[in-house]
Amino acid sequence: MPKPTPSQTVGPFFARDLLWKDGGIVLFPGRGDRMTLTGCVFDGNGAPIYDALFETWQADPTGRFPSGHDGARPYGYGRVSTDTDGRYAIETVKPGSFTGPGGATYSPQISVAIFARGLLKALHTRVFLAPIDLIKDDPLARAIGDLERLRTLVATPDPDDPKIYRWDVRLRGAGEAVFIEF
Amino acid sequence: MAETRPVDVHPPYLYPDYKSTRLRAPAQPLVRVAPSPLETAGPVFPKRFVGESEADLTTWGTSAPLGENPHPVDDHDAPLDPNFLGKGQVLTDDEGRYRVVTVKPGAYPWQNHPFGWRPAHIHFSLFGNAYAQRLITQMFFPGDPLLAIDPIFQSVPEAGRKLLIADLDLEQGIEGVALGYRWDLVVRGPRATPMGV
Numbered sequence: 001m002p003k004p005t006p007s008q009t010v011g012p013f014f015a016r017d018l019l020w021k022d023g024g025i026v027l028f029p030g031r032g033d034r035m036t037l038t039g040c041v042f043d044g045n046g047a048p049i050y051d052a053l054f055e056t057w058q059a060d061p062t063g064r065f066p067s068g069h070d071g072a073r074p075y076g077y078g079r080v081s082t083d084t085d086g087r088y089a090i091e092t093v094k095p096g097s098f099t100g101p102g103g104a105t106y107s108p109q110i111s112v113a114i115f116a117r118g119l120l121k122a123l124h125t126r127v128f129l130a131p132i133d134l135i136k137d138d139p140l141a142r143a144i145g146d147l148e149r150l151r152t153l154v155a156t157p158d159p160d161d162p163k164i165y166r167w168d169v170r171l172r173g174a175g176e177a178v179f180i181e182f
Numbered sequence: 183m184a185e186t187r188p189v190d191v192h193p194p195y196l197y198p199d200y201k202s203t204r205l206r207a208p209a210q211p212l213v214r215v216a217p218s219p220l221e222t223a224g225p226v227f228p229k230r231f232v233g234e235s236e237a238d239l240t241t242w243g244t245s246a247p248l249g250e251n252p253h254p255v256d257d258h259d260a261p262l263d264p265n266f267l268g269k270g271q272v273l274t275d276d277e278g279r280y281r282v283v284t285v286k287p288g289a290y291p292w293q294n295h296p297f298g299w300r301p302a303h304i305h306f307s308l309f310g311n312a313y314a315q316r317l318i319t320q321m322f323f324p325g326d327p328l329l330a331i332d333p334i335f336q337s338v339p340e341a342g343r344k345l346l347i348a349d350l351d352l353e354q355g356i357e358g359v360a361l362g363y364r365w366d367l368v369v370r371g372p373r374a375t376p377m378g379v
């Protein structure tokens with residue numbers, strides 16, 4: 001079997017060439033309840049990471065992964081860069097729960113990949129859009145086990161606007177997010 | 183039968199010689215998960231240029247021979263080549279082939295260490311048929327003496343380094359106009375058993 005091509009860092013100079021027009025607006029056929037996922041990405045010193053490429057991928061509101069595209073971008077995929085405060089924002093629709101191999105039920109969640117200078121390969125994780133008490137049977141939540149670590153992957157609705165989910169990501173050190181491999 | 187695990191050719195997250203990894207690499211081990219539909223479904227890209235596409239592939243890089251990124255964040259003051267866009271986007275054909283006509287990039291200085299220069303490289307961003315095939319990497323040129331001292335290239339385990347270097351293949355070029363290089367990429371199968379699970 002041929003060896004896979006090794007990963008290398010995206011570097012700091014991706015903005016002009018990789019960013020999509022309206023990449024922060026996730027498209028699906030038809031409409032759904034709009035929500036925004038937003039927060040900041042921080043390094044091991046708690047400093048904002050201002051040059052990260054932040055990609056998301058998710059199910060639609062019914063828990064399906066519609067294949068296809070709008071002519072320029074695939075459905076369900078988001079791509080933005082962080083700004084000078086390390087902030088990203090993805091406007092999307094709330095994904096439904098979905099079923100995986102063996103009939104396992106997955107809670108509503110969005111897959112996240114982070115690329116940046118200093119990341120020799122992507123960091124993958126998933127962010128949950130339901131309270132921690134409701135996700136304990138999710139396969140990823142079970143694989144993590146520890147509740148304090150699981151909490152790093154739970155987005156919280158903004159008290160003033162329940163359509164805004166806030167999720168900060170720390171790449172290293174205190175409060176470090178859980179990252180996954182598959 | 184003994185379990186056969188693919189050799190891991192990918193670099194580690196923490197590679198201290200590449201200084202930016204020191205504060206960005208996670209300290210905790212990754213959590214292994216069984217692939218879910220999130221990893222095995224799409225995304226599906228539009229087939230804009232050819233009938234059957236396998237991959238959507240974007241390249242970007244530096245202009246020749248001065249090593250300037252045509253990008254506003256790049257403050258290296260080498261002059262830009264006005265004929266160079268710095269970006270190409272292409273879909274592979276139904277045999278997985280791609281072809282990019284560009285200019286050969288130059289080395290460029292960076293701040294990682296005193297007198298540091300990156301070897302000439304072209305960045306590649308690739309989507310395959312499933313999310314698990316997403317790959318961002320860099321292609322290098324054969325015989326470049328900077329490879330031996332580049333922390334980003336050297337971060338790759340020995341077994342993987344030659345996979346990042348293109349082969350000179352003149353007949354892939356344009357007669358009298360452009361040198362040809364051949365560089366094959368291999369991504370995971372869309373439903374491959376995850377490594378080590």
Ligand SMILES: [Fe+3]
Binds near residue numbers: 013243303
């Ligand atoms: Fe570069």
